[in-house]
Amino acid sequence: xxxxxxxxxxxxxxxxxxxxxxxxxxxxxxxxxxxxxxxxxxxxxxxxxxxxxxxxxxxxxxxxxxxxxxxxxxxxxxxxxxxxxxxxxxxxxxxxxxxxxxxxxxxxxxxxxxxxxxxxxxxxxxxxxxxxxxxxxxxxxxxxxxxxxxxxxxxxxxxxxxxxxxxxxxxxxxxxxxxxxxxxxxx
Amino acid sequence: xxxxxxxxxxxxxxxxxxxxxxxxxxxxxxxxxxxxxxxxxxxxxxxxxxxxxxxxxxxxxxxxxxxxxxxxxxxxxxxxxxxxxxxxxxxxxxxxxxxxxxxxxxxxxxxxxxxxxxxxxxxxxxxxxxxxxxxxxxxxxxxxxxxxxxxxxxxxxxxxxxxxxxxxxxxxx
Numbered sequence: 254x255x256x257x258x259x260x261x262x263x264x265x266x267x268x269x270x271x272x273x274x275x276x277x278x279x280x281x282x283x284x285x286x287x288x289x290x291x292x293x294x295x296x297x298x299x300x301x302x303x304x305x306x307x308x309x310x311x312x313x314x315x316x317x318x319x320x321x322x323x324x325x326x327x328x329x330x331x332x333x334x335x336x337x338x339x340x341x342x343x344x345x346x347x348x349x350x351x352x353x354x355x356x357x358x359x360x361x362x363x364x365x366x367x368x369x370x371x372x373x374x375x376x377x378x379x380x381x382x383x384x385x386x387x388x389x390x391x392x393x394x395x396x397x398x399x400x401x402x403x404x405x406x407x408x409x410x411x412x413x414x415x416x417x418x419x420x421x422x423x424x425x426x427x428x429x430x431x432x433x434x435x436x437x438x439x440x
Numbered sequence: 441x442x443x444x445x446x447x448x449x450x451x452x453x454x455x456x457x458x459x460x461x462x463x464x465x466x467x468x469x470x471x472x473x474x475x476x477x478x479x480x481x482x483x484x485x486x487x488x489x490x491x492x493x494x495x496x497x498x499x500x501x502x503x504x505x506x507x508x509x510x511x512x513x514x515x516x517x518x519x520x521x522x523x524x525x526x527x528x529x530x531x532x533x534x535x536x537x538x539x540x541x542x543x544x545x546x547x548x549x550x551x552x553x554x555x556x557x558x559x560x561x562x563x564x565x566x567x568x569x570x571x572x573x574x575x576x577x578x579x580x581x582x583x584x585x586x587x588x589x590x591x592x593x594x595x596x597x598x599x600x601x602x603x604x605x606x607x608x609x610x611x612x613x
Binding site: 260263268271275288366 | 483484485488490491494495497504507509512514515516517520521524530533534536537540560566596599
């Protein structure tokens with residue numbers, strides 16, 4: 254019977270030893286492997302010079318004249334959309350993307366980067382061009398996660414449309430659907 | 441059925457390898473295997489696991505260092521406890537660790553359902569878990585985690601069984 258008592262005394266001590274060893278290894282691992290949970294350049298970017306449209310002229314509606322931070326409003330996103338200066342990325346799941354999304358948007362989720370893979374959609378995107386990412390709005394983290402992964406992939410001009418897709422629809426802007434075998438959009 | 445090499449020595453306390461021992465071996469390898477697989481997926485892509493932890497919104501956004509620590513400590517706990525469960529060394533202790541971890545996962549999944557969040561588990565990467573649950577976290581994932589919790593509790597209660605390194609050590613002494 255003494256051995257049974259020993260077993261139950263040893264068990265919590267051994268369990269704590271397992272947790273301690275895992276804690277030490279995990280902490281050391283975290284110091285050696287960088288992960289990012291916040292976007293670089295979350296502060297507003299400096300103003301961007303207007304694109305020259307002719308001597309002494311500029312288009313007041315052009316988003317190039319604005320100070321665009323990483324997080325942009327629905328109006329700013331709309332102006333980028335109209336100007337054709339940005340690629341749009343829908344960070345929602347494919348089953349949310351297919352019934353309706355911003356026309357020309359690519360569907361790119363954080364799961365597409367699983368295991369360090371390079372998503373197929375990146376072949377169609379220019380890292381030097383502006384990218385506007387959106388998800389379901391509210392407190393969804395999907396846009397921010399995809400933005401971090403795109404920054405790691407070398408994209409430099411990334412914006413998040415904080416209003417999300419529901420507000421785009423509410424504003425009465427265009428929406429298109431795509432079939433299940435066309436998940437990447439047509440941008 | 442008896443262990444020939446042990447019982448041939450005529451030891452009185454020689455444990456029999458019966459259905460119970462085989463069942464405990466099956467439970468151990470099942471939960472140990474699940475833990476090892478989950479750990480491998482998480483350690484292969486810590487960035488994705490960090491996103492998954494944050495999506496649960498249990499850790500506040502101003503304590504992101506805790507997310508980072510959890511990203512690496514949780515899979516190492518799974519890896520060590522899973523390996524010990526499979527080989528049956530420190531079986532009860534590793535089952536106790538697995539129980540604690542599963543109890544926390546059950547709470548996390550329940551809280552996601554209670555708050556009506558639409559997030560995926562982040563437990564097994566793109567593959568499904570033992571129950572084959574798909575899509576956002578729901579009743580299937582809760583049932584899966586409760587099953588794993590029950591399994592680990594059974595191992596705490598009954599130990600790793602005689603077909604284990606613990607069992608071998610006990611026979612030698």
